[in-house]
Amino acid sequence: MTIATHDFRHWALWPSLLVAISLIGGWVASTVVYRRAQQQGEVVQATSAIALSAFDLAGSLPLAFGNSVVAKRQVEASQAVMVRELARLEQLGWDKPETRWMRHLISAVIETRATLTPPMPPQRREFLFGNLRVNLGKLTASAEVAHQHATRTRSEAMRTLYRIHSAIFATALVAVMVAVVGFVRQQRQRNRYERSLRDANDQLVARAQEMEEIVHAASHDLKEPLRMVHAYVDLLSVRLKTVLTEDASRHFAFVRAGATRMQSLVDDLMQMSMLGHDDDDTSDEEFDPRMVIDELRTVFHDRLVAIGGEIEVGALPRLSVRRSRFSRLMQNLVGNAIKYRDESRPLRIRITSHPEGSAWHFAVEDNGIGVPEQHREHIFKLFRRLHGQEVEGTGAGLAICRKIVSGWRGRIWVEPAAPAGSRFAFTVPR
DSSP states (O other), X not given: OHHHHHHHHHHHHHHHHHHHHHHHHHHHHHHHHHHHHHHHHHHHHHHHHHHHHHHHHHHHHHHHHTTOHHHHHHHHHHHHHHHHHHHHHXXXXXXXXXXXXXXXXXXXXXXXXXXOOSSOOHHHHHHHHHHHHHHHHHHHHHHHHXXXXXXXXXXXXXXXXXXXXXXXXXXXXHHHHHHHHHHHHHHHHHHHHHHHHHHHHHHHXXXXXXXXXXXXXXXXXXXXXXXXXXXXXXXXXXXXXXXXXXXXXXXHHHHHHHHHHHHHHHHHHHHHHHHHHOTTTSOOEEEOHHHHHHHHHHHTHHHHHHHTOEEXXXXXXXXXXXXXXXXXXXXXXXXXXXXXXXXXXXXXXXEEEEEETTEEEEEEEEOSSOOOGGGTTGGGSTTOOSSOTTSOOOSOHHHHHHHHHHHTTOOEEEEEOSSSSEEEEEEEEO
């Protein structure tokens, strides 16, 4: 799953970066081009207003000279519009030679108009009118040229803006297509990976079940020969009791002890295999762990009395797991505490529990000989022992405990107890 997730991020990263770069670059370029287009639009408005004002001024001057009040007001208004719009062009930073030329023409028109005051000789009046018409014509032509140039520039800016937006859209479309293609490829890889993982898991489960069946069958088949060994050793010991030497009797005892140990190993193997076979036979049930501990007190009563041991129980919650497995787990842990006690002091076993997230944290603590740090993981392996034949057992008890706890999706471990001994802890689902 990790590979598939990495591929998905890989395919999603590049389109995201491409879209982000396109959006940032497009936003910057669009802002610049839009401001230029907006500026050219204002230039178009200003030059259009100057040209119209110059045209209106040329038509209103003769009437204004004839003392027409309306014409005089129109002349004043047209003149004010030309001055205001020219200042607007200068503020926009329009072509400086062109604005200087239009300012010269407007100044000449204003000065010439100021000299047109009656009474005036006809020739002088016609000369000034002619001069005004020429300057106003030049001003109109200059404004129209500037208007056309600004219109073309604004149109080019709008086309550029359209191209930028089209490029952003195309880039986003390509990025989406790349992301879709990458997602499809990633999904196919994930499906292939999950399919292969499923097949491998099915094979592992099948092999594990096969091995458990083999172990179960072998353990079951070994019981009969071992019973025969026990029976014939006992029979020979009785029949030959009068003729057996001391060495022969000791040899028979070795055979009997070996057969007994083999029987214990076979029983432990069968218990390990049955942990995988009885999953569907019994279901989880709610029970009080204290009742299980009371049963263990009865099972170990004689041994506890003989060694002066005690089992203390703290507050324990009700559990909803397989009762038989919990009983086997506690029996193994308490039995270990009894077997590996420190004979220099009375044995004390304390069983406690407290909540830990979504599980219950159980602990079986004793004041025995303890477990060296380098062996705390080693002891949970099957048939691994730290002591020889002087301590009874096969080395399968803690392996069985680990398999039981693993079936609950929990964990089990050992740590030193204070001031001495071991503390076996495990988790049970709440």
